[in-house]
Amino acid sequence: MAQWWPLLIIGYLSMYLAAAQHHRKALYPSAYRIKRGAYSLVNPTFQHSKEDVDLLFEILLAGMQIQGGEHEMLIADKELASMRSVDKLEVICEDVLPKRLSDIRRLTAELARRQQPLSWQDFERTMLTLVYAAQTLAGVSSQPQREAWTDAVMQLFRAIQKDLRPS
Template sequence: VCWKMRMSLFLLIIFLAMLFPDAQRFKRWSSSAPMSPVLQNSLDDVNMLFEFLLAELEIDRNLRLSIKDEELASLRKAKEFDTVCNDIIPKSITEIRRLSARLSDYPRVLKKEDFERTVLTMVYTAYRAARSRKHQKDSWAESFISLYKALKHDLMFSCSKKPLH
């Protein structure tokens, strides 16, 4: 199974975990971040990212994401996760719609870091949708669906193409 399929599966599980909070009860695994980190460089990194996403995330008033679990939040990989989530991925509906539009016209397979950041943007939109009221909830949900469609297209496209770096 390719890493993109695994990430997509993890995203689905995370989305379901928000719908079913008891699914988040999960045993946890017992320097500064690079300027543009990639969170998944190995299967262990993918598993750690999964742990971060299953640990309850919090969005503060300044729209900064953080991991509530202090032990997980203290890990070096968590600092990279913080950098990606708070300094790289788009946070406003307008920025996310722009990203979706760019992705829908993207002529080749996404690079690993672009795929990863799009998945994290989807996680962010799902969290925002879950915590919003009617009109805003609809906007966040539409953004989530647009990102989902873009990633689905990328997954289908990647079956026959190799990424261009």
């Protein structure tokens, strides 16, 4: 009997590690593969203070657009766009956020399965993904695409709403 307990412990530890890895699965894996090569941009986040939150709100109110193509983030207000801190927001919008509907559906499925609250980095990225999806929805004309993007927007909204509810 004494010879089986090491196998039992190894089996338990293997299951524990597999479960822990599943819970740590990155919602935004591209945040760890930034194309620009700067170490400081690995897992980038924009909001680090109340001033950053206010700045993001101001940028969104000024009409920031997250689009596909070569220049994916556009800020109409040139003064806001020229701010040095906006560089990280640009990296997040261009390199981290999912842009394809299939990627956003994968994200919403992962968000629906989550039991624990989002990290502040994932919350920020989910909010920006919601902004992108809503802006994309506004420009879609075909009914099937419109329905698919509407569903994605609603799923992202529900995930954010679920995260904001007190536990």
